[in-house]
Amino acid sequence: xxxxxxxxxxxxxxxxxxxxxxxxxxxxxxxxxxxxxxxxxxxxxxxxxxxxxxxxxxxxxxxxxxxxxxxxxxxxxxxxxxxxxxxxxxxxxxxxxxxxxxxxxxxxxxxxxxxxxxxxxxxxxxxxxxxxxxxxxxxxxxxxxxxxxxxxxxxxxxxxxxxxxxxxxxxxxxxxxxxxxxxxxxxxxxxxxxxxxxxxxxxxxxxxxxxxxxxxxxxxxxxxxxxxxxxxxxxxxxxxxxxxxxxxxxxxxxxxxxxxxxxxxxxxxxxxxxxxxxxxxxxxxxxxxxxxxxxxxxxxxxxxxxxxxxxxxxxxxxxxxxxxxxxxxxxxxxxxxxxxxxxxxxxxxxxxxxxxxxxxxxxxxxxxxxxxxxxxxxxxxxxxxxxxxxxxxxxxxxxxxxxxxxxxxxxxxxxxxxxxxxxxxxxxxxxxxxxxxxxxxxxxxxxxxxxxxxxxxxxxxxxxxxxxxx
Numbered sequence: 001x002x003x004x005x006x007x008x009x010x011x012x013x014x015x016x017x018x019x020x021x022x023x024x025x026x027x028x029x030x031x032x033x034x035x036x037x038x039x040x041x042x043x044x045x046x047x048x049x050x051x052x053x054x055x056x057x058x059x060x061x062x063x064x065x066x067x068x069x070x071x072x073x074x075x076x077x078x079x080x081x082x083x084x085x086x087x088x089x090x091x092x093x094x095x096x097x098x099x100x101x102x103x104x105x106x107x108x109x110x111x112x113x114x115x116x117x118x119x120x121x122x123x124x125x126x127x128x129x130x131x132x133x134x135x136x137x138x139x140x141x142x143x144x145x146x147x148x149x150x151x152x153x154x155x156x157x158x159x160x161x162x163x164x165x166x167x168x169x170x171x172x173x174x175x176x177x178x179x180x181x182x183x184x185x186x187x188x189x190x191x192x193x194x195x196x197x198x199x200x201x202x203x204x205x206x207x208x209x210x211x212x213x214x215x216x217x218x219x220x221x222x223x224x225x226x227x228x229x230x231x232x233x234x235x236x237x238x239x240x241x242x243x244x245x246x247x248x249x250x251x252x253x254x255x256x257x258x259x260x261x262x263x264x265x266x267x268x269x270x271x272x273x274x275x276x277x278x279x280x281x282x283x284x285x286x287x288x289x290x291x292x293x294x295x296x297x298x299x300x301x302x303x304x305x306x307x308x309x310x311x312x313x314x315x316x317x318x319x320x321x322x323x324x325x326x327x328x329x330x331x332x333x334x335x336x337x338x339x340x341x342x343x344x345x346x347x348x349x350x351x352x353x354x355x356x357x358x359x360x361x362x363x364x365x366x367x368x369x370x371x372x373x374x375x376x377x378x379x380x381x382x383x384x385x386x387x388x389x390x391x392x393x394x395x396x397x398x399x400x401x402x403x404x405x406x407x408x409x410x411x412x413x414x415x416x417x418x419x420x421x422x423x424x425x426x427x428x429x430x431x432x433x434x435x436x437x438x439x440x441x442x443x444x445x446x447x448x449x450x451x452x453x454x455x456x457x458x459x460x461x462x463x464x465x466x467x468x469x470x
Contacts, residue, residue: 090111341402403464
């Protein structure tokens with residue numbers, strides 16, 4: 001990048017807020033996605049919306065790519081600067097702007113850690129439900145950009161269900177405000193919903209107003225073990241069929257259970273094929289009733305052992321076991337590729353069976369865990385990026401997993417976004433007309449294509465081979 005242009009950015013944010021050494025740039029050349037890396041030209045840490053506006057004016061004028069980045073926990077290469085340019089950090093923009101107990105909202109800057117928001121409002125007896133597994137390190141800005149889900153998504157929904165308003169900077173530097181604290185607002189297009197999940201391709205979000213709800217009074221957690229994946233999957237469908245909507249309904253297969261137990265040593269049974277974790281919250285009578293009924297349903301469908309957590313400490317340990325699944329699995333091989341395939345709940349058993357068949361076909365180790373209650377499974381391939389022949393088999397296996405998910409009425413991504421990794425497959429889900437419509441929206445917002453270019457829309461679409469359903 002030309003030194004004169006770099007100086008323009010220094011004039012805006014100050015020299016101490018500009019990173020440009022090779023070592024500094026390397027630190028922001030990748031995110032949590034395996035096998036994707038590209039070097040940015042500059043890393044900037046603005047302090048407010050106005051500085052971001054000035055930065056974008058320069059980027060737009062000189063057609064410099066800009067990639068907004070949170071903590072880098074993205075799992076679809078959504079924050080890899082694949083065309084160079086500027087990485088925009090929010091480490092100075094991590095404060096609460098407004099906490100409104102009367103309207104049950106909190107307005108925060110995008111760099112605030114998600115778990116810190118949860119902890120703050122819970123001290124006030126309020127609740128922000130979305131809880132991605134990375135919530136202790138992920139930022140709320142990243143959650144909004146990816147429309148993140150989490151363990152509590154079955155009952156409470158995902159990030160978009162709690163974003164009431166945004167302040168955002170358009171690529172030309174103009175500042176817009178969308179939504180607000182209102183309970184109702186149908187004035188024009190819903191720009192708030194459009195920006196949530198847009199993965200930094202339309203604008204830079206600088207303030208976020210979130211809806212809060214009352215903190216549930218009670219919660220209980222239980223587990224059940226199964227000797228077959230299908231028994232566990234059918235239990236999930238049976239629980240929902242009984243009109244129970246638990247807070248969490250999580251699934252771990254044997255490979256994941258083994259890895260978590262090695263990692264945590266908390267006494268999980270490792271001589272089983274699958275494990276379910278149930279949690280319910282609300283009024284005490286309803287919580288006790290639902291937990292009891294879910295446990296009975298599990299036993300009816302083949303559970304060999306079930307247990308209700310004795311106290312909150314034990315319950316938290318069980319939930320942590322699910323949250324650390326990826327970390328535990330990543331210790332087993334040099335490279336861990338976590339995927340995100342979602343199907344209707346009724347198709348979970350079939351999806352799990354097909355994943356195992358695909359793993360066997362390509363002679364790969366694929367562990368599966370996820371949010372079984374909403375059909376969101378995470379097939380996780382343990383491999384080694386240095387083994388090119390194996391990586392090729394991994395790519396073929398993942399393509400088949402996407403195809404199976406679609407054939408079962410599902411999608412290629414339930415909560416991880418499209419980014420660069422899944423861009424070649426997006427047309428499989430939305431069709432050519434859908435792609436063209438999305439590209440039109442992108443061009444209207446960002447005619448110079450400076451906002452996180454190369455994400456969501458691929459240069460080439462992978463050829464879809466429709467598999468025979470067996």
